[in-house]
Amino acid sequence: MAEQDNNAAPETSPEWMQNKERGSALLLRIMSKVSLLLGRRLSRVAIYGIALYFVFVAPAARRTAREFLARNLGRPATWLDLYRNIFAFASTIHDRIYLLNDRYDMFDIRVTGAQQLHASLADNKGLFLFGSHLGSFEVLRSHARENPHPVSIAMYPENARQLNSALAAINPKAMQEIISLGRLDSMIAIHRKLKEGAMVGLLADRAVSTDQYITLPFLGAPAHFPTGPFRMAAMLRRPVFFMSGLYRGGNRYDVHFELLSDYSAFPPAERDEAVRDVLVKYVAALESHCKSAPYNWFNFFDFWKIEHNEHE
Secondary structure, eight states, X not given: OOOEEEOXXXXXXXXXXXXXXXXXXXXXXXXXXXXXXXXXXXXXXXXXXXXXXXXXXXXXXXHHHHHHHHHHHTSOOOHHHHHHHHHHHHHHHHHHHXXXXXXXXXXXXXXXXXXXXXXXXXXXXXXXXXXXXXXXXXXXXXXXXXSSSOEEXXXXXXXXXXXXXXXXXXXXXXXXXXXXXXXXXXHHHHHHHHHTTOXXXXXXXXXXXXXXXXXXXXXXXXXXXXXXXXXXXXXXXOEEEXXXXXXXXXXXXXXXEEEEEEGGGSOGGGHHHHHHHHHHHHHHHHHHHHHHSGGGBOOOSOTTHHHHHHHO
16 A cells, blocks of 8 residues: 555544553552562563463453554464563563663673664764664663763653653653653754754654654555654754664563664755655564564554544
């Protein structure tokens, strides 16, 4: 299916913004108390039971996970597939507790693309890291903390307030790195961080009601992808990297950085075309990493709702 533009925002708030992400907050509250007391190896045993519990008590998440897995695996998803998806989700939440407390020694973190990333930071003007709800965002932030360039996270705080509160309780420093999106001064704050040489990371796979979007084929069906992050990067004329932190089981994570484009190379007249081109590259990279780690998809809502509406 060919890509489509839509300059109008969706009429209502998308499903993911209406959810309170109770599963994430509840999992983290349970795990944080037990994990810090027992340590990762012992407390990890509880994840098997917690994942099984959520497979049975979260029918909406189960339904949407089943659809994603079927598209990605090319076959109907089994109960074991669903369990592996929820288990990977629970594992990354569990590991956040230790990553937020700088316990990187517990993990086997393998990084690719870091050399190109650091080369792009040589001018000390900062860059964008565009991720998704695939794998662990926290392991990406842990890598960024190991280099001299600061990292800030731009996110919508309203939908994840419970989770952010829990993270702040574990390590208050984590909250100091967050830039709130959806406010009048958001662009100013991001620009200031970039001028300081920071890496500004955000998750660019979810369209919001106030954003423009482009409809692109993703895993065989059309889905909305927001243009807002890409327009912001084009306006501020900074490089954009795709990033992913894939959970590979046990204590292993694969961190990947891939340059999508350097917007400083595009004149303003070509900005709209550049936004489209880079967004297409982003979706292609996202699809490739979904194929590489199918159980790392943590968008537990109807990602292809547009297709379902067309068939109703």
